[in-house]
Amino acid sequence: MKITVVGTGYVGLVTGTCLSEIGHTVTCIDIDQDKVNKMRSGQSPIYEPGLDELMKKNIQEKRLFFTTNHKEGFSGVEVIYIAVGTPEKEDGSANLSFVEQVGKDIAANVERDVIVVTKSTVPVGTNDWIKKVIERNLVHNVKVDIVSNPEFLREGAAIYDSFNGDRIVVGADNEDAANRIEEINKPFGIPVFKTDIRSAEMIKYAANAFLATKISFINEISNICEKVGANVEAVANGMGQDNRIGSQFLNAGIGYGGSCFPKDTKALVQIAGNVEYDFELLKGVIHVNRKQQEILLNKLNERFESLEGKKVAVLGLAFKPNTDDMREAASIVITKHLIEKGANVAAYDPVAMENAKKVIDSKVHYVSNTTEALKDADVALILTEWNEFKDLEIGTFEENMKQSVIFDGRNCYDPKIVENYHVEYHSMGRPSVKNSKLV
Numbered sequence: 432m433k434i435t436v437v438g439t440g441y442v443g444l445v446t447g448t449c450l451s452e453i454g455h456t457v458t459c460i461d462i463d464q465d466k467v468n469k470m471r472s473g474q475s476p477i478y479e480p481g482l483d484e485l486m487k488k489n490i491q492e493k494r495l496f497f498t499t500n501h502k503e504g505f506s507g508v509e510v511i512y513i514a515v516g517t518p519e520k521e522d523g524s525a526n527l528s529f530v531e532q533v534g535k536d537i538a539a540n541v542e543r544d545v546i547v548v549t550k551s552t553v554p555v556g557t558n559d560w561i562k563k564v565i566e567r568n569l570v571h572n573v574k575v576d577i578v579s580n581p582e583f584l585r586e587g588a589a590i591y592d593s594f595n596g597d598r599i600v601v602g603a604d605n606e607d608a609a610n611r612i613e614e615i616n617k618p619f620g621i622p623v624f625k626t627d628i629r630s631a632e633m634i635k636y637a638a639n640a641f642l643a644t645k646i647s648f649i650n651e652i653s654n655i656c657e658k659v660g661a662n663v664e665a666v667a668n669g670m671g672q673d674n675r676i677g678s679q680f681l682n683a684g685i686g687y688g689g690s691c692f693p694k695d696t697k698a699l700v701q702i703a704g705n706v707e708y709d710f711e712l713l714k715g716v717i718h719v720n721r722k723q724q725e726i727l728l729n730k731l732n733e734r735f736e737s738l739e740g741k742k743v744a745v746l747g748l749a750f751k752p753n754t755d756d757m758r759e760a761a762s763i764v765i766t767k768h769l770i771e772k773g774a775n776v777a778a779y780d781p782v783a784m785e786n787a788k789k790v791i792d793s794k795v796h797y798v799s800n801t802t803e804a805l806k807d808a809d810v811a812l813i814l815t816e817w818n819e820f821k822d823l824e825i826g827t828f829e830e831n832m833k834q835s836v837i838f839d840g841r842n843c844y845d846p847k848i849v850e851n852y853h854v855e856y857h858s859m860g861r862p863s864v865k866n867s868k869l870v
């Protein structure tokens with residue numbers, strides 16, 4: 432099948448590459464010439480494990496192409512995927528101007544009947560609107576079918592998820608179109624759930640909102656655990672063994688970040704508001720998530736009378752491991768606070784430092800490894816649970832720091848193991864370890 436994907440952000444590039452891997456001929460369109468040149472040589476503009484290799488292979492096997500030219504990209508194509516961004520507007524709603532422009536570009540260039548598949552996360556009703564935008568602007572007399580096909584890929588695990596997802600949602604108002612999209616996806620071997628367009632659009636928001644709710648829920652439980660002397664890890668484990676609850680997404684910490692949950696939860700509150708429904712629960716989820724970073728900072732401020740002149744080692748900047756993405760990362764708010772308090776911040780992240788420099792306070796000092804960050808530090812904060820940090824010998828903190836006080840925002844270490852070292856260890860929702868030799 433000849434497929435074109437418009438937009439080579441994280442969703443578009445992963446989708447295009449994986450569709451080529453299962454045998455389709457895929458052209459990816461992007462307006463950025465430099466980016467297109469880079470991708471043609473098999474270099475991914477984003478950090479995503481396994482993506483470069485897969486791109487190179489399919490470029491070599493002549494199934495994956497990149498262009499800035501819409502005419503060339505849409506020529507003779509049977510299926511077009513829209514995967515451009517829907518950034519958040521100031522009021523929390525989704526900005527659909529990029530999607531609208533793609534609709535107009537499609538209308539101006541397609542010369543045969545096409546199925547337009549929306550991958551971008553768009554509010555309920557948007558697919559019907561895109562269809563109208565295309566039909567209103569069509570230059571040639573062709574038939575356009577529209578299909579909503581939301582993505583459920585996690586950054587950092589997107590290639591794995593593409594081949595091992597739980598389901599593929601296909602929303603269409605035309606059975607033929609739905610069947611053809613099902614056929615395209617068959618080689619992935621993932622069950623396809625077919626439904627109507629508006630339900631498919633809603634599934635994406637509801638799924639992300641529910642996952643965000645699980646996180647805020649366990650974070651509140653974690654805050655209570657701290658006060659009543661329980662251990663949130665044990666609580667999550669005991670809860671998660673109930674199949675109705677499930678064990679995933681119950682890791683307490685400093686809240687969710689990234690390009691999806693913060694944006695999609697706010698957008699869903701907005702979608703509900705537009706039909707005069709007050710989504711109170713989801714508003715609470717968003718509020719709790721914001722508060723979670725403050726909780727770590729409050730603990731730190733309680734522990735140290737002043738942070739003025741103190742060396743703070745920050746381990747991890749990305750919003751989660753295995754990505755260089757800094758969007759809505761907890762580290763942005765936390766490092767800003769540390770700088771305001773006069774701390775001397777030494778930060779290290781295995782891959783996100785270049786992106787961090789664009790969004791984090793310029794007074795943060797970047798170092799090239801964990802030991803350098805910890806050297807003579809008064810306190811260490813762990814903000815992203817990279818394996819590199821999880822695998823650290825606790826002795827490394829003791830050997831390098833001036834005072835081995837650790838605030839672990841991601842529960843990387845087992846307190847039982849930490850007890851064997853001369854460190855003071857505070858984590859989220861678990862009893863602190865205070866080694867008497869330190870005090």
Ligand code: UGA
Binds near residue numbers: 583682683692695
């Ligand atoms: C999320 C969803 O998991 C994907 O299914 C969805 O396709 C994607 O959004 C999207 O809408 O495009 P992603 O944002 O890449 O994927 O990352 P997640 O792995 O879901 O993590 C999101 C945030 O939640 C991270 O900051 C992570 O640290 C946090 N999190 C996750 C927790 O704090 N606790 C958990 O138990 C799980």
